[in-house]
Amino acid sequence: MTNLNLEIAQVGNSILRQKAEMVRNIGDEKLQQLIDRLLTTARDANGVGIAAPQVYQSYRLFIICSRPSPRYPDAPLMEPTAMINPSIISHSDEIVKGWEGCLSVPDVRGLVPRYREIIVEYLDRYGESHRQELSDFVARIFQHELDHLDGILFIDRVEKSEDLMDKESGEVSQIKS
Template identity: 50%
Template sequence: MSVVLPVAQRGEEILTLKAASVTQNEFNSAWLEQLALAMQVTMLERNGVGIAAPQVYISKRVIIVASRPNLRYPDAPEMPAVTMINPEIVEYSAETCLGEEGCLSVPEQRGQVERAYAVKVRYDTLQGERVEQYYEGFPARIVQHEIDHLNGILFVERL
């Protein structure tokens, strides 16, 4: 049984730090699996479409991208949740687009943020397998937003 974790709010130092990479000996570990599960439960409970470990007070490079329609994003496309360990964007499309973003760590504010329309992201799975995946549209926006969290950047700094 996983728990809903507290979410760090704008102004808290954890959200300004560059998160540490998950190390080789942390893959396939119970704590990493538990962290990913608790992050997913927390994200779903708060109607998020993505979450980054620093938002739950863990300064590690772990994000979940899970686009789906909900109260906060009624037009979001449906996709299975993807847990990304040590994600990095290896390619950005030249094409950009404006889109509305909100954040579980900045609940009182939303805004139009310009992002690359498509990205290619390289990440590891919970088991340590390397994956390269292409995302476009709203899921690509989520990837960029969550990776920003890993680098200590909140979306409001891009407005």
């Protein structure tokens, strides 16, 4: 059996700082294969989301796959969803801080401010348009993954150094971006 997992770009790699390109041909077989491989990679890495730029593909595409895992034991369970050319069309005024990690920034957690509720639009893997209201943890995942499409990492959103810590030692980390 072939390993479908993709290599995940790590902090410091320039692909993570680039603005991703709009997806123009959703039916393209290579894009559909990328979606399948993103789903497998996120699942096997215990991630709750992954964006195409994290696997060296500059497309406005990410997966949200919230489920309880060792990294996020309280995450809600949802069907893994590919979101193509996603956008936030409105958001609540309420901003909440929550701890985030990233497959591209291993062993680091940050306390990141995000909108508590958002209304989003995206195309699914079949080209169907969706508008959805997301809140709390799933809204946080969406905003985190959308940042990846704009070359932003969660460490850029942390407001003060005390809100960034090494997962192992619990101490403030120095991170090369």
